[in-house]
Amino acid sequence: MLYREALNKALDEVMAIDDTVVTLGEDVGLYGGSFRVTEGLVEKYGEERVIDTPIAELSIVGNAVGMAIGGLRPVAEIMTGNFSLLAFDQIINHMAKLHYMSNGKVILPMVVRFPQGVSKQLAAQHSESYEQMLCSVPGLRVLSVCDVNYAYHALKYAILSNDPFVFIEHELLYNKKGEVNFEEQLDPFKARIVKEGEDITIISYLKMVDDVMQSVPAIESALNCSCEVIDLCSLNPIDYETLAASIKKTSRLVMVEEDHKTGGFGSQVVAWAAEEMFYELDAAPLRLAGADVSIPYNRTLELASIPTPDSIAQEIIAWGRKNDV
Amino acid sequence: MNKLLAQEIYYFMVLGRNFEYAAKENYMQGNVSGFLHLDIGQEAFSVAAMKAFEKGDIFATYREHVMAMARGIEPKAVMAELFGKAEGVSGGKGGSMHLFEPSRFFYGGDAIVGGQIPNAVGCAYARKLQGAEDGVMVIFGDGASNGGAFFESLNIAATHKLPLLFLCENNEYAIGTNIKRSAPFREQAKKAEPYMMTLSVDGMKAEAVYETIKEAQKLIEDGHGPIFVEAFTCRFEGHSVSDANSYRSTQEMSHCKAKDPLVHFKKELLERWMCSDKELQEIEQKAQTAVDEAVAFAKNATEPNVAALFEHVFVEEV
Numbered sequence: 001m002l003y004r005e006a007l008n009k010a011l012d013e014v015m016a017i018d019d020t021v022v023t024l025g026e027d028v029g030l031y032g033g034s035f036r037v038t039e040g041l042v043e044k045y046g047e048e049r050v051i052d053t054p055i056a057e058l059s060i061v062g063n064a065v066g067m068a069i070g071g072l073r074p075v076a077e078i079m080t081g082n083f084s085l086l087a088f089d090q091i092i093n094h095m096a097k098l099h100y101m102s103n104g105k106v107i108l109p110m111v112v113r114f115p116q117g118v119s120k121q122l123a124a125q126h127s128e129s130y131e132q133m134l135c136s137v138p139g140l141r142v143l144s145v146c147d148v149n150y151a152y153h154a155l156k157y158a159i160l161s162n163d164p165f166v167f168i169e170h171e172l173l174y175n176k177k178g179e180v181n182f183e184e185q186l187d188p189f190k191a192r193i194v195k196e197g198e199d200i201t202i203i204s205y206l207k208m209v210d211d212v213m214q215s216v217p218a219i220e221s222a223l224n225c226s227c228e229v230i231d232l233c234s235l236n237p238i239d240y241e242t243l244a245a246s247i248k249k250t251s252r253l254v255m256v257e258e259d260h261k262t263g264g265f266g267s268q269v270v271a272w273a274a275e276e277m278f279y280e281l282d283a284a285p286l287r288l289a290g291a292d293v294s295i296p297y298n299r300t301l302e303l304a305s306i307p308t309p310d311s312i313a314q315e316i317i318a319w320g321r322k323n324d325v
Numbered sequence: 326m327n328k329l330l331a332q333e334i335y336y337f338m339v340l341g342r343n344f345e346y347a348a349k350e351n352y353m354q355g356n357v358s359g360f361l362h363l364d365i366g367q368e369a370f371s372v373a374a375m376k377a378f379e380k381g382d383i384f385a386t387y388r389e390h391v392m393a394m395a396r397g398i399e400p401k402a403v404m405a406e407l408f409g410k411a412e413g414v415s416g417g418k419g420g421s422m423h424l425f426e427p428s429r430f431f432y433g434g435d436a437i438v439g440g441q442i443p444n445a446v447g448c449a450y451a452r453k454l455q456g457a458e459d460g461v462m463v464i465f466g467d468g469a470s471n472g473g474a475f476f477e478s479l480n481i482a483a484t485h486k487l488p489l490l491f492l493c494e495n496n497e498y499a500i501g502t503n504i505k506r507s508a509p510f511r512e513q514a515k516k517a518e519p520y521m522m523t524l525s526v527d528g529m530k531a532e533a534v535y536e537t538i539k540e541a542q543k544l545i546e547d548g549h550g551p552i553f554v555e556a557f558t559c560r561f562e563g564h565s566v567s568d569a570n571s572y573r574s575t576q577e578m579s580h581c582k583a584k585d586p587l588v589h590f591k592k593e594l595l596e597r598w599m600c601s602d603k604e605l606q607e608i609e610q611k612a613q614t615a616v617d618e619a620v621a622f623a624k625n626a627t628e629p630n631v632a633a634l635f636e637h638v639f640v641e642e643v
Binding site: 058061065066068069072099189 | 640
């Protein structure tokens, strides 16, 4: 099953059992969704529940908030992360705050689906990542999806939860293949150990998890070591327990992410490790992240602006040699 | 309208006026803090709109104390919220600008100018999908009708023919900037005309506001889709208590105060509804008592426990 098919199946199944679930966004209906995640749903559930909206992101999220107040479970799709900035007032001032400001009286069961990240030569206004901003806002659950099985289970969980979720997808993962274990009772807030290892803990999320996995054979062979790779999955809350157990075992930490390094999401993980895991570490942590530049159009420059399997391997090998791995 | 309803509206208008003066007094004494936006001068608008739109969902602005009380939220719970107390309608976490009571279908209390309008559109969408009898009313000022959220909302509400009453409180001031300096014309209904039917009313006259909202409600029920109502009002105070109102001349203010909605509606009660002085005095006394009790309640209410800081961040523990 493909990543986008797993998301589609999750939406479809929930819409079939709960008629308060609606989905809205630009081209989610007749067009089938820009990434085909909502394909076929309008034929099944009609235009009233699969809602094509104007290109007006503030309203997509703002209306979803009102729908949730009105007793629906809306799943809003933002076409691409950069466009969400027009909706950030609604995401931060309304979606994240109404429950707390009302002392728990207003409940917002809603999901904002959020495709983002560097795709292929889409340039600066279609390539950015915003988890660092979303995760600094109390009141939002933030999930990031790399794994196909996780995509299916986590989306179902988010839609049926009574809290507001931002559900981050990566634009290059929609055609990724994977298996879904439909019987599994998956905890969406638990980090996923993608590969077990003894010597280096590499923490990542979204597409970078796959890039890290590609880089691991070169790292293990060059350093004669074994790497433990962790997919964070949930970015708010962070599953520190799983991270701590891994770091205790390996004593070394590498954080890999696609967003800009300054203020990037991984800085939270490394800051936590500095505060809580300092005496467990045998070396200073390594952070690999996107360059502090807007994403350029040219393919060579674009690839130079983010970690790639090659650059991840090179940087970790150099760091490992310096730190006696 | 009938005599009983007119008396009820008068009660809430007096309650509103006295409540706001009491809130201001307690702000000066340091019992109320933060931003405090008073509705003095606009009581006819706030009360009559709520009484006309008696069912259905309400999305209001940060100048909402009087509307909240007219919707049935206890003055004690509102004043306690202004005092930041645990017994406040939002547990002391919202304050003056964020009064919420879903059991009364009252959803704030939004302090982002225009930010509540898309929420009302979404709620109206839900009501239409559910086949609900009652629609949604969203209140906003002329300051909000210059913003993007407003225009997006007109477009979506009209496209889907939503049961939504756009109620614009045009007091001609966006905080301290006069409408002549922020929009090309005074009548904000002109902006809605391409999308929906519009009605205008003198917002200083309670009976006119009441009848106009009822008419709009009827049009929505009859399937006309969203309706835009513009009420022209006059704010007697500054934007908030911290605003000295220095941008308005003495002449403008005296012209404004000559339209006092309480004076006008009292005359209506005496002349049209044949109320006696004694009846009105009793109403006024009852309203003052409610305000006194609200202040006493708020003063004696409890400070939230610090543990409340981490309560209601999320619904579900994980």
